[in-house]
Amino acid sequence: MTGVLAAxxxxxxxxxxxxxxxxxxxxxxxxxxxxxxxVVHAALWLVVVLGGVGLNYLLLQAEFVAMxxxxxxxxxxxxxxLFGIMLTRAPLGVSDDLDNSQRRLGxxxxxxxxxxxxxxxxxxxxxxxxxxxxxxxxxxxxxxVGENGRTQAISDSIFGEYLIxxxxxSVLLLAALIGAIVLARKD
Amino acid sequence: xxxxxxxxxxxxxxxIGVYGVVVRKNGVLVLMSIELILNAVNINLIAFSTFWxxxxxxxxxxxxxxxxxxxxxxxxxxxxxxxxxxxVDIDTLDELKG
Numbered sequence: 001m002t003g004v005l006a007a008x009x010x011x012x013x014x015x016x017x018x019x020x021x022x023x024x025x026x027x028x029x030x031x032x033x034x035x036x037x038x039v040v041h042a043a044l045w046l047v048v049v050l051g052g053v054g055l056n057y058l059l060l061q062a063e064f065v066a067m068x069x070x071x072x073x074x075x076x077x078x079x080x081x082l083f084g085i086m087l088t089r090a091p092l093g094v095s096d097d098l099d100n101s102q103r104r105l106g107x108x109x110x111x112x113x114x115x116x117x118x119x120x121x122x123x124x125x126x127x128x129x130x131x132x133x134x135x136x137x138x139x140x141x142x143x144x145v146g147e148n149g150r151t152q153a154i155s156d157s158i159f160g161e162y163l164i165x166x167x168x169x170s171v172l173l174l175a176a177l178i179g180a181i182v183l184a185r186k187d
Numbered sequence: 188x189x190x191x192x193x194x195x196x197x198x199x200x201x202x203i204g205v206y207g208v209v210v211r212k213n214g215v216l217v218l219m220s221i222e223l224i225l226n227a228v229n230i231n232l233i234a235f236s237t238f239w240x241x242x243x244x245x246x247x248x249x250x251x252x253x254x255x256x257x258x259x260x261x262x263x264x265x266x267x268x269x270x271x272x273x274x275v276d277i278d279t280l281d282e283l284k285g
Contacts, residue, residue, distance in 0.1 A: 016188060023196050027203070033203075033219055033223065034204075049226065050222070053230060056193065056230055057233050060234060060237060062233045065229075072251050077258050080258050080259065081215060081258070081262075084218075085215055088214075088265060090215065098212065098213050099210050100210060103210050105209065109205060109206065109209055110203065111202070118195055118198055121195060125190050125191050127191070130188045131238065132237050133237075154241055154244055154245065165249060176256030177256075179260050179263070183263035183266070183267050184266055184267070186270075
């Protein structure tokens with residue numbers, strides 16, 4: 001249902017305006033993350049990028065992933081980064097010692113990579129429109145079970161089709177938990 | 188909305204992340220650049236999931252979980268480097284160069 005709404009022209013213009021504003025903010029913030037001379041500011045600019053990515057998920061009608069993004073990234077990962085900055089006693093003010101001497105090489109690599117990627121993307125997908133056809137199938141489920149149908153469809157595919165990757169991910173999380181404790185304990 | 192506007196945004200974020208990984212020498216900042224790269228990949232997965240169904244969203248959730256694990260272990264390693272060497276400058280970690 002919302003997929004039909006998104007495909008209609010009445011939704012397209014505000015969605016595109018929202019996307020343009022977010023894209024400008026996200027790219028500017030991402031550039032600040034990799035160029036700022038203040039470590040704490042880099043973590044705070046990262047919040048803008050991660051939040052913008054979450055809002056992009058909302059535009060793409062992936063509400064559950066957007067909420068997970070806000071909870072996990074803005075709630076946990078950024079706090080972890082701030083703790084990491086604090087525990088490694090990073091210089092809290094401006095410091096000129098954060099970049100190595102490869103800045104010119106980095107710019108060349110980044111621009112080259114961007115050029116190749118954009119060329120390939122424009123070549124392959126041109127002006128393809130988002131149809132949301134897969135989500136309209138989810139809307140069938142939504143009509144059958146009520147408002148939370150799409151989230152229910154995600155849980156159906158996690159615990160059905162993708163059960164084994166899900167279990168592997170949970171084992172990986174356990175291994176990461178134990179690994180982090182073993183690495184960080186003092187003795 | 189076009190498919191390519193999301194894909195190009197993610198390409199820009201990916202390239203900026205790669206620049207950060209190449210240029211930064213503070214371990215925590217390198218991990219932040221890796222987060223940029225992983226988020227760019229996630230935008231791609233979600234954009235394509237509008238065509239191919241919920242698999243893309245499920246894999247985006249997996250990527251988020253793996254990224255959280257990666258940050259946990261990565262920061263533990265950076266912390267250990269700091270404890271042993273009193274600095275997180277990863278350009279000085281060149282013992283394996285021989």
